[in-house]
Amino acid sequence: MGKYIGIRLAHALVILAIVVVLVFIIARIIPGDAIMAAMAGSVDLHDPSVVERVRHQYGLDQSIPVQFAVWLGEFLRGDWGTSIGTGQKVLDMFVQRLPVTLELFVGATLWSIAVGIPAGILGALKRNSAADIAVTTGAIIGVSLPPFWEAIVLIYLFAVLLPIFPPSGYVPFFEHPLLNLRAVVLPTFVLGTHAGGLLARYVRSSLLEVLGQDYVRTARAKGFSEAAVIARHALKPGMIPVVTVIGLSWGGLLAGAFFIEVVFAIPGLGRMSVDAIFQKDYPVMQAMLIVVSLNVLLVNLLVDILYGYIDPRVRVRG
Amino acid sequence: MAKTAPEALLSVRDLTVEFATDAGIITAVDAVSFDLQAGEILALVGESGCGKSATALALLRLIADPPGRIANGEIHFRDRELLSADDATVRDIRGNRIAMIFQEPMTSLNPVYTIGRQLGEPLQLHKNLRGDSLLAKCLALLESVNIPEPRRRLQSYPHQFSGGMRQRMMIAMSMSCDPDIVIADEPTTALDVTIQAQLLELLQAQVANHRAALLLITHNLGVVARYADRVNVMYAGRIVESASADEIYRTPRHPYTIGLLRSVPRLDQPISEKLLPIEGQPPNPLDLPSGCAFHPRCPLAIDKCRAEVPALTRHANGHAVACWVDVRD
Ligand SMILES: Nc1ncnc2c1ncn2[C@@H]1O[C@H](COP(=O)(O)OP(=O)(O)O)[C@@H](O)[C@H]1O
Ligand SMILES: [Mg+2]
Numbered sequence: 001m002g003k004y005i006g007i008r009l010a011h012a013l014v015i016l017a018i019v020v021v022l023v024f025i026i027a028r029i030i031p032g033d034a035i036m037a038a039m040a041g042s043v044d045l046h047d048p049s050v051v052e053r054v055r056h057q058y059g060l061d062q063s064i065p066v067q068f069a070v071w072l073g074e075f076l077r078g079d080w081g082t083s084i085g086t087g088q089k090v091l092d093m094f095v096q097r098l099p100v101t102l103e104l105f106v107g108a109t110l111w112s113i114a115v116g117i118p119a120g121i122l123g124a125l126k127r128n129s130a131a132d133i134a135v136t137t138g139a140i141i142g143v144s145l146p147p148f149w150e151a152i153v154l155i156y157l158f159a160v161l162l163p164i165f166p167p168s169g170y171v172p173f174f175e176h177p178l179l180n181l182r183a184v185v186l187p188t189f190v191l192g193t194h195a196g197g198l199l200a201r202y203v204r205s206s207l208l209e210v211l212g213q214d215y216v217r218t219a220r221a222k223g224f225s226e227a228a229v230i231a232r233h234a235l236k237p238g239m240i241p242v243v244t245v246i247g248l249s250w251g252g253l254l255a256g257a258f259f260i261e262v263v264f265a266i267p268g269l270g271r272m273s274v275d276a277i278f279q280k281d282y283p284v285m286q287a288m289l290i291v292v293s294l295n296v297l298l299v300n301l302l303v304d305i306l307y308g309y310i311d312p313r314v315r316v317r318g
Numbered sequence: 319m320a321k322t323a324p325e326a327l328l329s330v331r332d333l334t335v336e337f338a339t340d341a342g343i344i345t346a347v348d349a350v351s352f353d354l355q356a357g358e359i360l361a362l363v364g365e366s367g368c369g370k371s372a373t374a375l376a377l378l379r380l381i382a383d384p385p386g387r388i389a390n391g392e393i394h395f396r397d398r399e400l401l402s403a404d405d406a407t408v409r410d411i412r413g414n415r416i417a418m419i420f421q422e423p424m425t426s427l428n429p430v431y432t433i434g435r436q437l438g439e440p441l442q443l444h445k446n447l448r449g450d451s452l453l454a455k456c457l458a459l460l461e462s463v464n465i466p467e468p469r470r471r472l473q474s475y476p477h478q479f480s481g482g483m484r485q486r487m488m489i490a491m492s493m494s495c496d497p498d499i500v501i502a503d504e505p506t507t508a509l510d511v512t513i514q515a516q517l518l519e520l521l522q523a524q525v526a527n528h529r530a531a532l533l534l535i536t537h538n539l540g541v542v543a544r545y546a547d548r549v550n551v552m553y554a555g556r557i558v559e560s561a562s563a564d565e566i567y568r569t570p571r572h573p574y575t576i577g578l579l580r581s582v583p584r585l586d587q588p589i590s591e592k593l594l595p596i597e598g599q600p601p602n603p604l605d606l607p608s609g610c611a612f613h614p615r616c617p618l619a620i621d622k623c624r625a626e627v628p629a630l631t632r633h634a635n636g637h638a639v640a641c642w643v644d645v646r647d
Contacts, residue, residue, distance in 0.1 A: 212382075214420060214426045215425065215428040215429070217380060217382075217420070218420060218427065218428075219439075220380055221378060221380060221412055221413055221417075222412060222413035222439050222440050222443060223410065223413040223443055225409060232439075236431075237428065237429065237430050240430075311429065311430055312475040313477045
């Protein structure tokens with residue numbers, strides 16, 4: 001198992017290195033010098049000596065490898081530059097907003113698991129029953145419901161018609177736990193809907209496949225009741241593909257967060273990214289790219305480790 | 319075969335198993351009747367697709383439903399009739415009084431659990447063994463089927479076992495609750511020929527030790543020569559010949575049995591005659607020939623064979639055959 005994790009970790013590091021190099025290259029080939037664009041208002045860019053001075057100040061007159069080394073060193077030391085939009089340190093902006101987005105992600109993932117997995121199991125066990133049809137239909141709706149539409153309907157129903165939740169806004173948990181929870185219910189629900197439907201479908205089909213396997217028949221031939229057969233022999237192998245789906249969903253939550261944080265006026269990484277894109281805030285966008293990749297890599301690593309834990313055959317293959 | 323032998327441990331009567339497929343209903347097992355005596359080794363032999371596995375699974379009500387269904391019949395085991403018994407009664411017999419060994423050693427064990435856990439389950443379930451006594455019994459079981467380093471092997475996962483070792487483990491598991499009957503569905507078919515005989519010998523020794531009866535299913539009539547007391551030959555869902563192993567080999571009376579004997583090498587005889595495969599293909603189960611299902615492939619077929627299904631008729635020495643022609647003529 002140790003060797004297996006080591007190999008997975010090495011893979012993740014290689015990919016991270018490639019991402020970092022790509023982010024650096026993208027920043028260099030974006031049309032128009034980012035720094036020049038930022039300086040445009042404050043200095044006279046028609047004066048070659050001024051341009052030269054600014055380029056020198058930002059190290060742009062050095063060779064590309066040197067620039068990369070300097071940039072990487074600064075990034076690793078936590079100097080992620082200054083936001084063009086807000087004038088804040090980019091790292092500080094991330095540190096402030098990360099917990100907000102993380103709260104949404106964790107909430108969305110938890111509820112999608114809490115609903116999706118039992119629903120999928122129910123559908124598989126009561127195949128073709130009314131319950132199964134309800135599960136499959138619910139899952140299709142969950143997967144295909146446009147989030148903006150769902151958000152608007154939910155805001156209308158539960159913030160306007162029945163004012164249980166605030167229509168938008170955010171209160172940090174440690175400031176006021178109750179208000180915080182009320183504020184995140186609707187956005188978390190919308191964010192996790194897709195993943196919940198996806199999970200229900202995958203759990204159902206995965207479990208159905210496992211229930212047709214020879215080793216399940218062996219378990220029945222031992223004399224186990226149907227419930228014991230499922231609990232002791234079907235659930236664990238049935239969860240193998242499901243772990244991957246949870247990981248993929250987590251990676252996909254960010255796309256949802258872009259939109260949902262804007263709609264619900266939540267000051268998280270998603271809204272920060274949208275702002276950065278509209279303002280051509282390159283330092284923030286650059287850092288965002290790396291953080292997004294890191295997020296996906298970490299989740300994949302976690303999925304791989306869980307995989308190895310569930311399926312002993314994976315450990316040897318490495 | 320028609321009358322019930324009262325002393326039989328297991329009596330199967332008119333067992334009929336159907337599968338619903340997109341193309342129609344397949345009668346995989348068609349009114350099969352046979353008896354299994356205590357301690358006896360009974361072979362069930364026939365080409366692939368003739369309904370051997372369906373028969374075996376039906377005995378423990380393990381036919382997957384859907385698509386399968388036990389449409390008719392009675393299965394008497396001791397004082398019970400299994401097809402009308404409640405689920406709890408049947409579960410109490412499975413793995414305990416009647417144990418099963420499956421054909422596919424690669425897929426019949428759960429890949430995500432250790433050998434030890436899976437081996438111990440029948441003992442946990444039926445004998446309430448736990449902890450040290452369970453461990454001790456599992457170690458003894460692996461030792462009894464000659465698996466070296468049993469303590470370490472209990473921690474292994476199925477993929478770390480060879481096919482032969484998995485079947486040994488399956489044999490050990492089937493014996494764990496001292497069953498009355500073991501059903502072995504082609505236990506060696508998936509394995510290398512070199513270890514097939516070894517495994518069958520082990521199986522024979524184990525059922526003898528535990529005084530269990532064995533229903534040995536195989537498509538290879540040559541293989542069972544050494545092991546079986548009696549042989550039932552199956553064709554297209556029916557038993558076409560039933561006799562002691564000696565009789566089957568010395569005086570086979572069904573043209574299909576004769577064909578089978580010529581087509582396989584025999585472990586008990588030097589290869590003196592050339593092997594002759596039976597002409598033609600097994601029939602399509604969705605569209606069985608009229609009359610005797612074997613007639614299109616039968617060198618001795620007469621008009622009556624095309625028209626009427628011959629019943630399994632008992633002759634001297636308990637030798638029963640379903641054929642309109644007397645091959646001795
Ligand atoms: N699950 C199933 N669905 C449909 N048909 C089946 C199924 N299992 C078995 N059959 C059919 O039943 C017949 C007997 O199959 P089986 O008992 O597995 O044969 P054998 O074990 O002698 O090779 C075959 O024609 C096979 O196609
Ligand atoms: Mg079979």
